Amino acid sequence: MYKIIKKNSQTNLKNIYLHSISHRNIILSFYKYFFVIDPKKLLNLIKLKLENKNILGRIYISEEGINALISVPIIQYKYIKHFFKRINKKTKRMYINYTIENKKIAFWDLRITIKKQIVSSKIKDFYFHQRNRGIYLNALLVNKYFFDPDYIFLDMRNSYEYEIGHFSNAITVPAKTFREQLEKLPEYLKIYKNKKIVMYCTGGIRCEKSTALLKYYGFSNVYHIYGGILSYIKQVKKYNLSNYFKGKIFVFDARLSEKITDDVLSQCINCKKYTDRTHINCFNNFCHRLFIQCRTCSIKLNSCCCLKCKKILYK
Numbered sequence: 001m002y003k004i005i006k007k008n009s010q011t012n013l014k015n016i017y018l019h020s021i022s023h024r025n026i027i028l029s030f031y032k033y034f035f036v037i038d039p040k041k042l043l044n045l046i047k048l049k050l051e052n053k054n055i056l057g058r059i060y061i062s063e064e065g066i067n068a069l070i071s072v073p074i075i076q077y078k079y080i081k082h083f084f085k086r087i088n089k090k091t092k093r094m095y096i097n098y099t100i101e102n103k104k105i106a107f108w109d110l111r112i113t114i115k116k117q118i119v120s121s122k123i124k125d126f127y128f129h130q131r132n133r134g135i136y137l138n139a140l141l142v143n144k145y146f147f148d149p150d151y152i153f154l155d156m157r158n159s160y161e162y163e164i165g166h167f168s169n170a171i172t173v174p175a176k177t178f179r180e181q182l183e184k185l186p187e188y189l190k191i192y193k194n195k196k197i198v199m200y201c202t203g204g205i206r207c208e209k210s211t212a213l214l215k216y217y218g219f220s221n222v223y224h225i226y227g228g229i230l231s232y233i234k235q236v237k238k239y240n241l242s243n244y245f246k247g248k249i250f251v252f253d254a255r256l257s258e259k260i261t262d263d264v265l266s267q268c269i270n271c272k273k274y275t276d277r278t279h280i281n282c283f284n285n286f287c288h289r290l291f292i293q294c295r296t297c298s299i300k301l302n303s304c305c306c307l308k309c310k311k312i313l314y315k
């Protein structure tokens with residue numbers, strides 16, 4: 001009996017300690033394509049390891065691999081990193097992106113879900129084409145090709161991510177979702193077939209698919225930035241290189257965006273003036289459109305995206 005009480009109080013102390021430093025978390029993001037024989041079994045294993053450790057965020061598991069964005073207390077960081085590197089032979093040398101969390105809370109709970117694919121796209125059996133992905137580029141090579149007219153930089157993120165920050169020479173395929181973008185890709189890039197294509201996204205995962213798709217459609221010179229923008233920014237800082245990514249990056253947690261440079265690339269949806277404000281959803285819940293709006297227009301339209309939405313709310 002004594003032992004149990006002692007153990008409990010130890011756990012309590014540990015929890016109190018964890019809470020007291022919970023403002024110092026590390027956000028880990030990583031993914032790996034590998035064949036998961038039993039996704040449910042992997043889910044249970046991860047649940048067992050991560051529960052009651054103040055770990056928050058999202059983890060997707062599918063037969064084609066794992067994709068995770070989690071916030072981890074600093075003292076757990078190494079343990080968690082090693083745990084994920086040991087779940088499969090293929091994850092042993094997996095690249096793990098990490099950033100120190102801002103003061104704002106990034107997530108409020110932990111959700112581990114089994115999905116059909118770890119990145120949604122319509123292409124079936126993509127796991128098998130996956131090995132056909134493009135050539136990885138580090139920051140040094142990215143900067144070298146940045147000024148080379150033979151290379152085209154292609155942003156593979158959504159429009160709302162592109163509009164607040166991107167490589168200044170990058171083009172984008174206008175689309176609302178990654179799926180739609182993939183569908184449009186071959187047609188859109190037809191005129192660049194003889195060019196060398198450098199693709200990038202936030203953490204690199206989307207380009208594992210998009211580069212493979214492009215090669216499938218007969219493009220032969222396809223590259224992508226290893227570890228995405230996040231890794232590029234890290235390397236630029238570490239090796240004191242020039243940074244050609246301007247503005248902010250959109251992050252998929254409560255922070256919404258992370259400032260990389262002071263350049264303001266985003267424009268107000270209504271008056272088209274440049275504004276540093278973050279995305280908001282239209283105040284009209286039936287519309288709920290995600291957009292950027294300057295302060296003046298926001299006051300004028302009561303945080304609605306347009307006059308029509310305002311009229312619906314304030315008849």
Ligand SMILES: [Zn+2]
Binds near residue numbers: 273294295297
């Ligand atoms: Zn405006």
Ligand SMILES: [Zn+2]
Binds near residue numbers: 288289306309
């Ligand atoms: Zn609206």
